[in-house]
Amino acid sequence: MKARVTVTLKTGVLDPQGKAIAHALGSLGIDGVDDVRQGKYIEVELAETDPVRAKATLERMCKELLANPVIENYRYELEGA
Amino acid sequence: MKAGVVVFPGSNCDRDAAVTLQAVTGHPAQMIWHGDSDMPDCDLIVVPGGFSYGDYLRSGAMAAHSPICRAIVEKAKRGVPVLGICNGFQVLTETGLLPGALMRNASLRYICKDVTIRPERTDTIFTSGYEPGKAIRVPIAHKDGNYYADSATLDRLEGEGRVAFRYCDEDGHVTETANPNGSQRNIAGLYSESGRILGMMPHPERLADEMLGGDDGRALFQSLLKSLH
Numbered sequence: 538m539k540a541r542v543t544v545t546l547k548t549g550v551l552d553p554q555g556k557a558i559a560h561a562l563g564s565l566g567i568d569g570v571d572d573v574r575q576g577k578y579i580e581v582e583l584a585e586t587d588p589v590r591a592k593a594t595l596e597r598m599c600k601e602l603l604a605n606p607v608i609e610n611y612r613y614e615l616e617g618a
Numbered sequence: 619m620k621a622g623v624v625v626f627p628g629s630n631c632d633r634d635a636a637v638t639l640q641a642v643t644g645h646p647a648q649m650i651w652h653g654d655s656d657m658p659d660c661d662l663i664v665v666p667g668g669f670s671y672g673d674y675l676r677s678g679a680m681a682a683h684s685p686i687c688r689a690i691v692e693k694a695k696r697g698v699p700v701l702g703i704c705n706g707f708q709v710l711t712e713t714g715l716l717p718g719a720l721m722r723n724a725s726l727r728y729i730c731k732d733v734t735i736r737p738e739r740t741d742t743i744f745t746s747g748y749e750p751g752k753a754i755r756v757p758i759a760h761k762d763g764n765y766y767a768d769s770a771t772l773d774r775l776e777g778e779g780r781v782a783f784r785y786c787d788e789d790g791h792v793t794e795t796a797n798p799n800g801s802q803r804n805i806a807g808l809y810s811e812s813g814r815i816l817g818m819m820p821h822p823e824r825l826a827d828e829m830l831g832g833d834d835g836r837a838l839f840q841s842l843l844k845s846l847h
Contacts, residue, residue: 550766553724553800602683605676605712607719608766 538583539616540595544604545576579603588615619643619846622660624690624706626652626681631667631703631821638823639664642839650686657689661846662699665690665706667759667821677720677762678708687713699743699846700815704760707807707817716808716817717775718767720760724800728761732832733798735806735820736786739779742809743845744816747837753790754834756820758798763819765801765808772802782807782816 546552552574559573581598585591595613604611621639625632632649639647648658652670657663671680681687691713694700702710710716723729734753737745748754767775775781783806787796797804799819807818822835 549768550721551724551800553722553726553764557726602675602679605679605719607711607717608721 538586538588538591540581540583540591540613541616542579542581542595542599542603542611542613543576544579544609544611546574547608547610550608591615619662619843620645620660621647621662621664622650622658623647623664623666624650624652624686626668626670626684628670628672629666629668629705631823634821635664635666635703635823638826638836638839641827642836643843652681652684652686655685655689657686657693660698662701662842663690663693665700665702665709667704667706670705670709673762676712678705678712681709682712691715694815697812697814699842701744701842702815702817703821703823704819707819708762710815710817715815716810717771718765718808720762720819721764721766722762723760723764723798729763729798730757730759731798732757732825733820734786734788734796735783736790736792737783738781742782742813744782744838744841746844747841751790753786753788755825755832756822756835757824758820760799760819763799763801765805767802775808776803778811780809780811781805782809783818783820
């Protein structure tokens with residue numbers, strides 16, 4: 538089954554790349570952007586078909602590698618679960 | 619002093635470190651390949667600068683899970699001194715041996731220039747050869763050197779005397795304009811709780827020979843030699 542993992546910076550952690558994007562949007566004439574936060578999106582194909590076990594595996598991969606818990610939060614969803 | 623220098627795919631300061639170690643200690647450093655799972659006996663482990671594994675995912679994240687890093691963590695926990703420079707500092711934070719994280723520079727630019735930093739303590743195995751409060755000149759070369767930790771962690775680190783170096787002006791004053799990358803509290807280097815692990819973004823190994831325009835970095839290796847023989 539396919540998992541979609543989103544990694545975002547924790548609230549309070551400065552995001553200079555997000556700020557640069559917000560600035561660029563302003564220079565394109567796209568108004569009304571209050572803030573931009575940039576993150577990562579990762580797709581993972583799992584051999585596992587049991588959603589409970591798949592979630593346990595995802596928790597482990599997020600904690601140990603995909604996200605750095607010092608600065609990042611993560612969330613994931615399983616396709617069809 | 620027997621030193622080992624770890625080599626990851628993408629390391630590019632491993633040879634600089636080896637040359638400086640040889641010049642200071644008189645013995646060749648042992649180069650240790652990232653795929654090895656056994657760490658040879660040595661008195662100092664150097665995790666060098668570069669772009670291990672192409673900085674994929676996050677700087678240092680892949681290297682932190684390589685076989686040799688598991689061995690480094692084990693050795694470090696048993697008290698073997700570890701020096702992580704630039705990418706090596708990033709790797710050490712990713713392994714959890716040092717707290718915090720190194721984020722994209724506030725300017726979003728790769729910065730390659732000499733900076734001045736101040737050793738905060740001169741009673742450690744890494745800095746006994748420096749003068750208290752006196753600025754030294756060393757190069758930085760990084761895009762992800764912006765040190766971050768939450769304020770409770772920063773307060774704890776300061777309280778425990780674990781800030782090793784701060785970016786400062788030439789007179790040793792810690793100012794905002796002397797901070798090249800946005801690091802919290804101008805932090806350029808950090809010690810572990812035991813004081814036997816040092817991670818730093820600047821490159822002392824690159825300015826350790828007068829022929830290269832300066833040797834302020836040399837005293838760090840001389841301090842280690844004095845403490846570790």
